[in-house]
Amino acid sequence: MLTATRPTPPIEEAPTPSVPALEVKDLHITFPGGVQALRGVDLTVGRGEVVGLVGESGSGKTVLGLAALGLLPTKAIVTGTAALSGIDMVGAPEEVRRQARRDHAGAVFQDPMTSLNPTMRIGRQVAEASGSIESAIDLLDRAGIPDPQRRIKQYPHELSGGLRQRVMIAMAIAGSPDLVVADEPTTALDVTVQSQILNLFRELRDATTSFIFVTHDLAVAREVADRIVVLYGGRVAEIGPTEDVLRAPTHPYTAALLHARLGRHSRRGEPLPTLPGEPPDPRHPAEGCAFAARCSHAEEKCTTALPVLEVTSPTRSVACVRRDEIGAHVTKLRVIESWPAAPEFTSELALQMRGITKAFGRGSARRVAVDALDLDVRKGSCVALVGESGCGKTTTLRMAVGLEKPDDGTVETGRGNPPQLVFQDAGASLTPWLRIGDLMEEPLRNAGLPAKERGQRVKDTLALVGLPDAVADARGAELSGGQRQRVALARAVLIPPTLLACDEPISALDVSLAAVVLNLLGRLSRELGMAMLFVTHDLGAARFVSDEIAVMAGGIVVERGATEEVLAAPTNDATRELLAAVPDFEAAR
Amino acid sequence: MAVADPIVFGAVADRPARVRRGMRMGVWELGGIVVLVLISLIAIFAPLLAPHSTTQPIAVGPFAAPGHGSLLGTDDLGRDILSRTLYGIRSTWLSALAVVGSGIIIGSIIGTVAAMAGGFIDTVLMRTTDLFLALPGPVLAIVAVVALGPSLPHTLLAVGVVWWPWYARIVRGEVRALLARPHVDAARLAGASNFSLARRHLLPGAFPAVLVTGSLDIGNLVLTLSGLSFLGLGAPPPTPELGAMTANGLTYLFGQPWVALVPACAVFVLAFAANLAGDGVRDLLDAV
Numbered sequence: 001m002l003t004a005t006r007p008t009p010p011i012e013e014a015p016t017p018s019v020p021a022l023e024v025k026d027l028h029i030t031f032p033g034g035v036q037a038l039r040g041v042d043l044t045v046g047r048g049e050v051v052g053l054v055g056e057s058g059s060g061k062t063v064l065g066l067a068a069l070g071l072l073p074t075k076a077i078v079t080g081t082a083a084l085s086g087i088d089m090v091g092a093p094e095e096v097r098r099q100a101r102r103d104h105a106g107a108v109f110q111d112p113m114t115s116l117n118p119t120m121r122i123g124r125q126v127a128e129a130s131g132s133i134e135s136a137i138d139l140l141d142r143a144g145i146p147d148p149q150r151r152i153k154q155y156p157h158e159l160s161g162g163l164r165q166r167v168m169i170a171m172a173i174a175g176s177p178d179l180v181v182a183d184e185p186t187t188a189l190d191v192t193v194q195s196q197i198l199n200l201f202r203e204l205r206d207a208t209t210s211f212i213f214v215t216h217d218l219a220v221a222r223e224v225a226d227r228i229v230v231l232y233g234g235r236v237a238e239i240g241p242t243e244d245v246l247r248a249p250t251h252p253y254t255a256a257l258l259h260a261r262l263g264r265h266s267r268r269g270e271p272l273p274t275l276p277g278e279p280p281d282p283r284h285p286a287e288g289c290a291f292a293a294r295c296s297h298a299e300e301k302c303t304t305a306l307p308v309l310e311v312t313s314p315t316r317s318v319a320c321v322r323r324d325e326i327g328a329h330v331t332k333l334r335v336i337e338s339w340p341a342a343p344e345f346t347s348e349l350a351l352q353m354r355g356i357t358k359a360f361g362r363g364s365a366r367r368v369a370v371d372a373l374d375l376d377v378r379k380g381s382c383v384a385l386v387g388e389s390g391c392g393k394t395t396t397l398r399m400a401v402g403l404e405k406p407d408d409g410t411v412e413t414g415r416g417n418p419p420q421l422v423f424q425d426a427g428a429s430l431t432p433w434l435r436i437g438d439l440m441e442e443p444l445r446n447a448g449l450p451a452k453e454r455g456q457r458v459k460d461t462l463a464l465v466g467l468p469d470a471v472a473d474a475r476g477a478e479l480s481g482g483q484r485q486r487v488a489l490a491r492a493v494l495i496p497p498t499l500l501a502c503d504e505p506i507s508a509l510d511v512s513l514a515a516v517v518l519n520l521l522g523r524l525s526r527e528l529g530m531a532m533l534f535v536t537h538d539l540g541a542a543r544f545v546s547d548e549i550a551v552m553a554g555g556i557v558v559e560r561g562a563t564e565e566v567l568a569a570p571t572n573d574a575t576r577e578l579l580a581a582v583p584d585f586e587a588a589r
Numbered sequence: 590m591a592v593a594d595p596i597v598f599g600a601v602a603d604r605p606a607r608v609r610r611g612m613r614m615g616v617w618e619l620g621g622i623v624v625l626v627l628i629s630l631i632a633i634f635a636p637l638l639a640p641h642s643t644t645q646p647i648a649v650g651p652f653a654a655p656g657h658g659s660l661l662g663t664d665d666l667g668r669d670i671l672s673r674t675l676y677g678i679r680s681t682w683l684s685a686l687a688v689v690g691s692g693i694i695i696g697s698i699i700g701t702v703a704a705m706a707g708g709f710i711d712t713v714l715m716r717t718t719d720l721f722l723a724l725p726g727p728v729l730a731i732v733a734v735v736a737l738g739p740s741l742p743h744t745l746l747a748v749g750v751v752w753w754p755w756y757a758r759i760v761r762g763e764v765r766a767l768l769a770r771p772h773v774d775a776a777r778l779a780g781a782s783n784f785s786l787a788r789r790h791l792l793p794g795a796f797p798a799v800l801v802t803g804s805l806d807i808g809n810l811v812l813t814l815s816g817l818s819f820l821g822l823g824a825p826p827p828t829p830e831l832g833a834m835t836a837n838g839l840t841y842l843f844g845q846p847w848v849a850l851v852p853a854c855a856v857f858v859l860a861f862a863a864n865l866a867g868d869g870v871r872d873l874l875d876a877v
Contacts, residue, residue: 403774421778429775433793439779442789446780491779 019086021045021179021210022068027080027090029063029072034283037063039234040080042309045179048207052225052242053214054257056510057481058279060234061214065181068212069105070097085178106172106180110188112164116156122167123152129174136170143170144200162193169200176208183214190388191537191581198223216510218257222246227315230254233280233290236309240316250318252295255330260515262540268563271337271522272515272544278480289321297326337519340526348414350499350531351377351400355409358395369395371555372409377499379414382525382532384546384563386539386578392555393535394503397421400533401501414531416498422521424504426488430476436487437472443494457494464527465490465520482513489520496528503535518544539582543567551575618872621865628682628859635679639672643829652845662847664838670851673829678855680824681831684745685810685863689803691749696756697799701787703757704764715761718754726751727817734822741824744817752810759802763795797874804870808863815856831856 022045029038038060045051055061066072067082070089078090087100109115117125126136133152140148143166156164165185172180182201186194201224205211215221221228221242228245230238230253238251249255256275277294280286286293292302299322307319320326353375359368370392377383385393398404399411401419413419423429431439440458449457459469465486476484485505492500502521506514522545525532534545542549543563550560553574559566570576631638640660641647646667649658653667661671703714726748733747767773768791776790817823818832826833831852838849 398774401778403777418778418780421774423771423775425771428771431772431776431790434789438789442776442781442785443779446782488775491775 020083021047021049021085022212023081023083024064024068025081025083027064027067027082028078029060029067029090030077031073032075036282036285037076037234038067039285041231041234041236043229043236043239045210045212047178048205048210050201050205050211050213050224050226052221052228053212053231054216054218054221054228055231056216056279056512058282059231060282061216061231062183064231065183065212065214068179069101069107069181103175104178106174106177108165108168108172108180108182108185110184112161112168113156115168116164118156120155121152122154122156122159126152126167126171126174129171131175135174139170139174140167142173142204143167144196144203145170160193161189162196165189165193165197166200169197169204173204173209178208179210179212181212181214184216185213186220187215187217191539192388192577194220195223195581218246218261218511230257233285234282235290236317236319237291238316238318239309240318244316249330250312250316250323250326251291251320252297252326252330253291256294257511261511262514262518262538262544268544269339269522271339271519274515274519275512278482289319297322297330337523339523346379348379349376349412350379350381350414351375351419351533352412353396353400353409356396356399356406356411357408358392358399358404358406368555370399370406373555373557375400375550375557377531377533379498379531380529381547382534382545384534384536384542384549385552386536386542386549387552387574388537388578391552393552396552397501397503397533397535400499414498417495418497419499419501420492420495420497422488422492422500422502422505424507426485426505427476427481429488429491430484432476434475435472436474436476436479440472440487440491440494443491447495461490461494462487464493464524481509482516485509485513485517486520489517489524493524493528493530497530499533500525500530501533501535504537505534506541507536507538514541521545537578539567539578551578615869615872617865618869621862621867622869624858624862625866628678628862631675632679632682635675639669639675641669641672643668643673643676644827652841652848654845655847661851662845664834664848665841665845668827670834670847673834674831674852674855676829677831677834677852678859680741680829681811681814681818681856682859684741684814685807688745688749688752688810688814689807692753692756692806693799693803695753696758697760697792697795699753700757700760700762701764701792701795704761704768705783705787705791711761714757718757721751722754724751726813727820727822730817730822731820739822739825741828741830744814744823748810748813748817755802755806756799759798760792760795763798764791767791767794801867801871801874805864805867808860808867811856811860811863831859 022043024041024043027038027041030036041064053061053064067090068084070092072078072090080090081088082090084100085104087096089097089100092100123133123136126139127133130136130139137148137152140151145151145163145166159167186197189197198220201211201213213221213224225242228240228242229236230251232253238245238249238254245254246258249258259273260275262272275294280290286303288303288305289295289307292298295302302321305321307321309317309319310323311317312323353373356370356373357368358370359366361367373396375396385396387393395404399406401421403421430436437458440461441454444454444457458472462469462471467483467486467490471479471483471487479487505521506517509517518541521532524530532545534542536542546563548560549563549566550557551566551572551574552558559570559572559575566575567579570579647659647663647669649663649667651663651665651667653659653663655662659669659671661674664670699714699718703711729751730744730747733743737743773786773790776786781790814823815832818830819836821833821836823830823833834852835849835856838852841848
């Protein structure tokens, strides 16, 4: 798997309790093509400890988890060690690693459907890991699966996403492994299911099994982790006990992550503080501190000296060249932009939906997604449509922009340009083989704008979302995630629509990128006077962007009203459930 | 995209696709493509390359062995086999390309219309496609030749009629899958008409699958066309055709084997190279 010359380390005997569950020493991992995923990571996970591995996409957190399991791609170039219960999972031969995985490790991944065998009953799959059907039933019970006797006879597709993830967890903890790596195990789940799964992790922790919990969300890490390890640019930025790190971060990046996160402190009608710049390019890592280019404390020396992780207190370490000078005075992020005043509300409507009904399937498979729904969006206002997945909010949104025809009822949009949609997955909304410039000229051409003016309009709109002209010559895959988000937004507002519909635009984004997108939406809606229909399951985002909120459940609106009022005093159980499920570290402080 | 770092890092997948795909192709496949390019050049320039007439006897007389006044010998009527084989390659190869080309064009139109229209139109078009799939190509060719008289265009018409349904099915499947992707919704919201949606946002995505099928199909078609010609269902004599030349030469297989073997080998090389090249094209495009 790695540099073939590496000597095989001796296979150790059964580990004594004093051996840490995982001991990573100076781990460097480079992928073919020059991607330096990890650039010298040291980390020790003690017995029975839960470590939250936090970082944004490309920080190397997933690769570190895979290294601990000995599951790196064979082409990766590895130096250093990652010892699982004393066995080097990056250096030992495959058979040794496989045995070690069986004896000492478990894994839970983001999407349980891809990890479970779709043709095999649940019971047999868990029994493969645990040894017998009896123990499988016991494990499923521990994983909080109701009626495990019945569930073992079912196939993965018969279970909900939350139950499937519980099955994965049951398999991961089979045989009391020394270490379980959970990589974004709740990211694909609904907020309410997410909080149940996080509770399960808390219940499962015991003295023998350690957990590495990989996540991009500090608030999720807070729910389960004893210690937090913050990764940035393939190196550890900060390590410390969860509460200490969250209360008093010592690395500027940790402080920025905390500050950029939407929360109760976020003020409506004002931009969120954001991190300037883009995440580092893992192919060309900076000579000095990877964060220096975005850090408000950066000085000359930060760009030349590679910061080393140093112990600052018995429990905490930080990698920052200026740690002594900054000390506890790590400043918060600055708000870099300002917004024009919000447009005046009018009674004129940007969207009026009356008695909307939509069903899918026929006969016994018929399922009503939206049932006689009324919804108004006034010009210049923002309505958040919230609810769990499957409640019909996305179908409603698609009918609002005309991508779906209602079976019954009327949809009227206000005078002006037709509505536009910001997709959940901005990258997938860009036709892969067309250049951004072609994609953006298309609506202008269809609207009859002369060829001469189109190019200029595209440039102007790209500038509006903070992108250089050169982006027009690129294809979607050549851009970073953040650039794709901006392009998708620019495309939607090329011809400023009366109504801008947004389908979970930040649910898949890192904290810092989510703040950027929310700011852009806020600024553009003000500058261009657009009304917004914002579909989300995240009440934090809804609180921040919307004037009014409509809570959906089972295809109907169960509660609606001014955002602040609804969130302060919910009258419906569905709303209360959504509110209770939001992981929020401020509430518990 | 942002929620979980993919196991293979984004940047690895972002590498110039050509480099990664190029490494996937084997020596055989590359050889197939090279041979096929040569064959295409021969097909185009056969009139310039052929040393003699294809229909008139040359000076050395009938059944001259290869090397004795003619590079590949002469046949029973004293015609130069090299010249006739070059022209045979030309007609077989260009015919195969024409049939595959027409299949791709007709199939793409029908498949795209079916996928985009859905419902009743889809059902009608796809059942019609199934109907044509059920027609046996060689039998249809015999009927066409009997009804219309033996000629290359008639054979091609008969084969072409049964060849497009495969492409219609593939294009329909690909387009249906693409229709579910967000970029199609985005294009609709950008005001794209159905035609521009198909041309700009759907067909380019279906093209790799069609090209792979087409390139693997050409070898198949070379054999079918040569087989029909072997059975006398191609162009009438004295037109040089590989299948007909082989059939003619069989009579003299033990005395003057080159008369049959030279055109037979040409068919073999053509079909083999086409299959290898088809694999190569698949390797190139499958990585997408």
